[in-house]
Amino acid sequence: MDARTAGSRAVIADTLGPPANYRLVLRDPGPPSPTQLRIAIKAAGISFVDVLTAAGGYQVKPPTPYIPGSECAGVVEAVGAEVADFAVGDRVVASGWGGLFAEAANLPARMVRKMPAALSFDEAAVFPVSYATAWHALVDRGGLQPDETLLVLGAGGATGYAAVQIGKHLGARVIGSASSDAKRALALAGGADAAVEARGAAWREAVKAANDGKGIDVVFDPVGGDATDPAFRSLAWNGRHLVVGFPAGIAALRTNLPLLKGASLIGVDVRQFGIFEPLKSEANRDTLFALAAAGSLRPAIARSYRLEEFRPAMEDAAAGQSAGRIVLTMD
Numbered sequence: 001m002d003a004r005t006a007g008s009r010a011v012i013a014d015t016l017g018p019p020a021n022y023r024l025v026l027r028d029p030g031p032p033s034p035t036q037l038r039i040a041i042k043a044a045g046i047s048f049v050d051v052l053t054a055a056g057g058y059q060v061k062p063p064t065p066y067i068p069g070s071e072c073a074g075v076v077e078a079v080g081a082e083v084a085d086f087a088v089g090d091r092v093v094a095s096g097w098g099g100l101f102a103e104a105a106n107l108p109a110r111m112v113r114k115m116p117a118a119l120s121f122d123e124a125a126v127f128p129v130s131y132a133t134a135w136h137a138l139v140d141r142g143g144l145q146p147d148e149t150l151l152v153l154g155a156g157g158a159t160g161y162a163a164v165q166i167g168k169h170l171g172a173r174v175i176g177s178a179s180s181d182a183k184r185a186l187a188l189a190g191g192a193d194a195a196v197e198a199r200g201a202a203w204r205e206a207v208k209a210a211n212d213g214k215g216i217d218v219v220f221d222p223v224g225g226d227a228t229d230p231a232f233r234s235l236a237w238n239g240r241h242l243v244v245g246f247p248a249g250i251a252a253l254r255t256n257l258p259l260l261k262g263a264s265l266i267g268v269d270v271r272q273f274g275i276f277e278p279l280k281s282e283a284n285r286d287t288l289f290a291l292a293a294a295g296s297l298r299p300a301i302a303r304s305y306r307l308e309e310f311r312p313a314m315e316d317a318a319a320g321q322s323a324g325r326i327v328l329t330m331d
Contacts, residue, residue, distance in 0.1 A: 010102035011310045014065045016056030019311040022068070031078055032106045037086055038078035039107060043304070044100045045071045045126035046317040046326045047158050048247050053098070054314070062098050068314075069100025073115055073124035074330075083109045091115040093124045101310060103330045113285065116292040119299075126158070126299045126325040129270070131288050132281070134162035137220060137242045137268040138170065140280070146171030148217035151207060151234065153227050155192060156183025156323045159244055163220040164190040165297050172218075175210045177203070177227075182323035186300055198227065207234050215239060225249035232257055232265070239263040247320065300324035 010027040032038040047070070052058045054068040076090040086092070086109060094112045099105050115124045137159075138144040150167040154160035155176030167174040168191035176187030176195040184195035194210035196203065207216065215236025221228055224246025232241045232253060239261060258265060274281040291297045302324030305313035310328060317326040 008102065008104040009307060010067050011069075011307070012065050012067050013054070016054065016061065016064060016066060018055055019051075019314040022054065022310065022314075024308055024310065027067075027102065029102075029104055029106045032080045032083075034080045034082040035108055035110075036080045036106045037076050037083060037092070037109050037112055039072070039074040039092060039094060039105055039112070040077045041072045041074040041100060041103055041105060041330050042121040043073050043125035043330065044069045044102075044328045045129070046101075046313055046328060047071075047126075047129070048317060048320060049245070051314045051318040052247075067099045067101055069096070069098060069102070069328075071095050071125055071127075071129045072100040072105070073119075073121045076112075077104070080109065085109070086112065086114075091121075091124075093128055095128045101307070101328060103307065113289060116289055118293055118295045122301050122304055122327045122329065123299050125327055126301070127288075127292060127297075128285070130158045130162040130299065130325075131166070131292075131297060132285055133159045133244065133268065133270040134166045134220070135284050135288055136270050136273055136281075137244055138163060138166055138218070139284070140273070141266050141268050142218045142220075142240045142242050144170050144172055144218050147173070149173045149175065149211050149214070149236075150218045150220060151175045151177065151216040151231065152187070152192070152220045153177050153198070153223040153231060154221075155187035155190075155195065156180070157222060157320065158325055159222045160220065161186060161190050161300055161324070162297075163222075164192050167220075168192075169291065169296060173211070175207060175216070177207070177231075180321070180323065186323040190300070204230050204234055218242065220244060223248050224251050226251070229253060232261075232263070235261050235263045237262050241265050242268050244268045301327055303327070304329050 176192035225248025228251035302322035
């Protein structure tokens with residue numbers, strides 16, 4: 001049977017590992033349970049974390065066999081008997097712990113939301129996780145205030161670009177730090193007031209100059225590695241450094257620095273936030289989806305790949321060189 005012409009397809013592996021471990025197979029999820037929706041997926045986002053999880057390198061390892069993917073957009077094609085707020089044909093956005101590099105999936109209705117009409121399927125597929133992470137970081141954890149200065153590391157990446165847009169929405173002065181001309185241009189297009197070369201020899205001086213010689217109030221750090229120490233040293237008194245991720249490696253920070261600056265190092269884990277504070281997490285998403293519907297927040301798409309091109313798509317996302325998001329399209 002030809003998997004391209006018959007049945008529902010999914011990307012799956014029996015053992016966690018690189019994209020080469022994964023294959024495209026026929027896999028129909030069947031009908032939804034009473035509390036689920038069956039979604040015909042039109043697009044799925046691919047993030048660095050998705051690829052890291054698929055490889056078994058994330059701090060939480062999923063069970064196998066494993067279908068990657070944590071965010072998607074599509075159309076409801078079946079509704080569980082106990083679900084009241086959705087109908088067949090609704091355009092929706094969903095998040096999950098794997099299972100979404102597929103043409104169909106059954107998901108709990110609580111993980112699904114109506115898709116903002118202002119977004120395309122590709123844009124909607126990469127909206128929920130990045131923007132929820134950035135909002136939780138800047139609002140709940142960082143307490144970013146109007147007229148404060150926000151420094152966004154990795155400003156051309158998934159959560160970084162979301163942080164640029166949300167920072168501007170909150171009234172902050174935003175400085176983006178990114179490693180390529182294309183990523184810096186994207187940060188500026190997203191609303192950053194200034195953009196600096198992430199790998200420049202005089203990076204701290206460039207950041208200080210971009211902020212009129214003053215220290216930074218909040219650092220949004222989804223990068224880690226060698227970027228963390230100089231970013232923390234760039235904080236002003238009572239500054240807040242938000243640890244969002246560390247694809248460049250786990251940094252070592254001297255503990256005298258928080259004391260000398262009266263500064264805080266703050267962890268951001270949007271997955272656990274949803275577990276421990278579900279009502280607040282849902283309220284955040286209400287706000288974000290309203291902003292997306294109004295056209296105030298919009299992801300940037302770098303490239304779309306067909307589902308059968310999942311391996312190069314995963315490699316592209318893992319490389320982190322693209323300005324904007326990588327998307328798998330199912331049609």
